[in-house]
Amino acid sequence: MADRRTEILVIGGGPAGLAAAEAASSHGKQVTVIDENPAFGGQIWRAEKSALSGKAKQLVDVLEKNGVEMIPSCTCVASLPDKRILAVSNGKSFPIAYDKVIIATGARERFIPVPGWTLPGVFGAGGLQALVKGGYDIGGKRIVVAGTGPLLLAVAAYLKKKGGNVLVIAEQASAKKLIKLGLASLRVPGKFAEAMKLRIATAGIRYSTGSVVTAAHGSNLLEAVAVKKNGRTSNIECDLLAVGYHLTGNTEVALLLDVFALEGTVIALEGQKAATAEDFLYEHEDIYCAGELAGIGGVEKSLLEGRRAGLAAAGVEGDARGFAAEEERLGRFASAMNRTFELDRDTLLEIMTDDTIVCRCEDVEFGKIKDCDNFIKAKLQTRIGMGSCQGRVCGSACEALFGWGTNSIRPPIVPLRVSELANFKTEKD
Amino acid sequence: MTYDVAIIGAGIVGAACADRLSAEGLSVCILDSRAEHAPATAAGMGHIVVMDDSEAQFALTSYSQQLWNELAVELPPEAEFENCGTLWIASDEEEMEEVDRKFWKYAEIGLASEILDERSLRSAEPNLKKGLSGALRVPGDSVVYQPVATNFLVNRAEAYGASVQRNASVSMVIDGLVETWTGERIEAEHIVVAAGCGSTLLPELARAVRPRKGHLVITERTSTAVNHQLVELGYLKSAHGTDEDSVAFNIQPRKTGQLLIGSSRQYGSNDPSVDFEIVGKMMKRALEYFPSAAGVNATRIWTGFRPATPDGLPYIGKVREYDHVFAATGHEGLGITTSLGTAALIADEILGRVSAIPREPYSPKRIDV
Known part of the structure; x- marks a missing residue:
């Protein structure tokens, strides 16, 4: 069997990836989109019980009409020579050859460990939301939502809607910073309304700014969390803690393809220009990056960047221009937002105790790594980041805690059965 | 200052040499081009194994296995030394x-x-x-998690007084002097090149190490x-x-x-x-x-x-064309095993002692010119 081949390969079927596929296929290009989830739409449009949600469905319908090949439950696990990737779907691996590739792998929640976080009852904020969407019942449960970022409000609103008793949203950012962001949002139509809608949906829930969870307590299960505000710590009894520290780009595929990334954002090396929200096209050996991994900025920014990447990959240069004003406005807002929800390293370090587990795959405690000079040393000496998740959780935590670059990745980026590796074969054209 | 010995390469072979030589009371400086890890050491399997493709390989691997068993009791548990055979x-x-x-x-x-x-x-x-x-x-064969074992050897050398210089990429070696790409000069009476594939910085080894x-x-x-x-x-x-x-x-x-x-x-x-x-x-x-x-x-x-190396044996010992420059490289897949034996042979040669096994089969002087 010859390799699968496509003109434009889109990795990731969230807003950016779908918009890219729509733009490229509407200009007559042969496009293939793969996504690791069973349904397209990405995290933002993740529908309940895996059915396709409204906005995702609209785009997918257009793609189907345009003859785009859609492969769900399909993950890029490695880069192969001659512009090919190794993809895995339902346990089977196969190469896909491409002329151009658009990486739109989105973002994930950044998780920062706190003492006690391995207790049952502690979840990533987005993780808990996904569980509830999948049918997990939180009716009547007392929940603390903590961390930083706009996601906290969205998660709290959702949990409340699903019958959860959300006691407090503990937001690390200060009230002053948040007011500044609120003002910035007035300049972006939709953003302010979005924020207001969330605030209304979370009405009645205490929104505590400048607050940090410093520990999760409990003997076998979570019983309470300690929240520190203005130097004072109070204990809040609860059943669930949903904690998330804003977002970090899924840069693994980009790194596999030798795109440079730092702190969860791809960086355009040409001219050594750092990627900002408005500089989202990583045009390097026919590789384009779009969406959250090119800078966290929300769904409008992702749609816009995806569309631009799709047009650029399709070679429609003229059409690709004309986004400048919109792009700049969204970019400016994204930067303001990311500054607001920037983590304060000293605050985080203060919380850590030597026995706080940082890497759950390999059971590595904070005390074992705190004196290492860099991530590679920590990895080699303690195996941090060498477990099945390959540092997806502890890598961004270490970046936040120590400022370590974790810019390395080893294939396969998701575990692959030995028998699948043994079956590997490829026929080059 | 002038060191007794400068060692180029802080992989397991360089680390073992530094540990052994500084334990003997010599002043030692280790230089490595990287911030942290030596790539071949980190990539290896950590299998301590006796092999007998040749008499010389048999002698070096069995001698080294003994030395590992002696070291094992001192290694931290994180080195995961396991005598599994x-x-x-x-x-x-x-x-x-x-x-x-x-x-x-x-x-x-x-x-x-x-x-x-x-x-x-x-x-x-x-x-x-x-x-x-x-x-x-x-x-008698074992396995070890070699990054931790290597770190242990480097730290112990430091405790004996050795100096470790990271991000020091060596550009030139002549008798008595090592120079880095940033222009730093380190004077040393003896120089040991233990830089794995990077040992080709000595033209004499460049012809032989692949x-x-x-x-x-x-x-x-x-x-x-x-x-x-x-x-x-x-x-x-x-x-x-x-x-x-x-x-x-x-x-x-x-x-x-x-x-x-x-x-x-x-x-x-x-x-x-x-x-x-x-x-x-x-x-x-x-x-x-x-x-x-x-x-x-x-x-x-x-x-x-x-x-x-072409004959499957490492280069251990004085290099032709120099009076005080030694090679400790070319171990192919046996670097973890034979690191300790290599260090012992290098120390014996520098200190003018007879070794537990003959040194001559590993001499880099066998490289065809």
Whole structure:
């Protein structure tokens, strides 16, 4: 069997990836989109019980009409020579050859460990939301939502809607910073309304700014969390803690393809220009990056960047221009937002105790790594980041805690059965 | 200041040399071009193994194995030193003859080994495929997590007073002087080049040391039991018989419950990226011997470059054209095992002592000019 081949390969079927596929296929290009989830739409449009949600469905319908090949439950696990990737779907691996590739792998929640976080009852904020969407019942449960970022409000609103008793949203950012962001949002139509809608949906829930969870307590299960505000710590009894520290780009595929990334954002090396929200096209050996991994900025920014990447990959240069004003406005807002929800390293370090587990795959405690000079040393000496998740959780935590670059990745980026590796074969054209 | 010894390379060979020489009371400076890890050391398997392709290899590996057993008691638990022994697996009667030959050969120097027939092999390693002919069990072999062992040696050298300079990339070596690319000069009476494939900074070694690429696959933690380091006897052909790309079955149980699966050998590539074609062959070979690994998830694959020499023996000792420059490189796939023996030989040569084993077979003076 010859390799699968496509003109434009889109990795990731969230807003950016779908918009890219729509733009490229509407200009007559042969496009293939793969996504690791069973349904397209990405995290933002993740529908309940895996059915396709409204906005995702609209785009997918257009793609189907345009003859785009859609492969769900399909993950890029490695880069192969001659512009090919190794993809895995339902346990089977196969190469896909491409002329151009658009990486739109989105973002994930950044998780920062706190003492006690391995207790049952502690979840990533987005993780808990996904569980509830999948049918997990939180009716009547007392929940603390903590961390930083706009996601906290969205998660709290959702949990409340699903019958959860959300006691407090503990937001690390200060009230002053948040007011500044609120003002910035007035300049972006939709953003302010979005924020207001969330605030209304979370009405009645205490929104505590400048607050940090410093520990999760409990003997076998979570019983309470300690929240520190203005130097004072109070204990809040609860059943669930949903904690998330804003977002970090899924840069693994980009790194596999030798795109440079730092702190969860791809960086355009040409001219050594750092990627900002408005500089989202990583045009390097026919590789384009779009969406959250090119800078966290929300769904409008992702749609816009995806569309631009799709047009650029399709070679429609003229059409690709004309986004400048919109792009700049969204970019400016994204930067303001990311500054607001920037983590304060000293605050985080203060919380850590030597026995706080940082890497759950390999059971590595904070005390074992705190004196290492860099991530590679920590990895080699303690195996941090060498477990099945390959540092997806502890890598961004270490970046936040120590400022370590974790810019390395080893294939396969998701575990692959030995028998699948043994079956590997490829026929080059 | 002038050091007694400057060592270029802080991989396991350089680390062992630094530890040994500074323990002898010499002032030592170790230089490494990297911030942290030596790539060949980090990429290796950490199998401490006696091999007998040649008399000289047999002498160095068995001597080194003894030294590892002495060091083992001092290593931290994180070094995961495990005396699990090696099983050399014979798949047919012809290979059983090789098992027999090895047994008597090891017995000659008093090295314990045991011949397992088909049945006792099955009870020793129930997950191996049925129908293998038998194996030679070498109980004195071990495995070690070599990044931690290397770090231990470097730290101990520092505690003895050695100085460690990272990010110091050496541009030139002459008798008495090492110079880095940033123009720093380090004076030393003796200089030891232990830079693996990078040892080619000495033109005398550049002609002889060639990188030989290898791949390793590590799995998730699994309940599939492996009790020894398992190596097919055909490995000997693969490792040394040919210049062609080759694979051999080699599997190591890690203390974490993970399996480390090898191995491949390729000349002619300087590209560190994973070659899935050869990984495919490697895994196919592994499953021929160890079918139970089929459903286990591989979590990471990586590559490394072994510093190989034409005759399969390392270069240890004074280099031609210099009075006080020594090589400690070219260990190919045996760098972890023979690091300690190498360090002992280097120390003996520098201090003008007789060694426990003859040094002459490893002398770099055998390199054809």
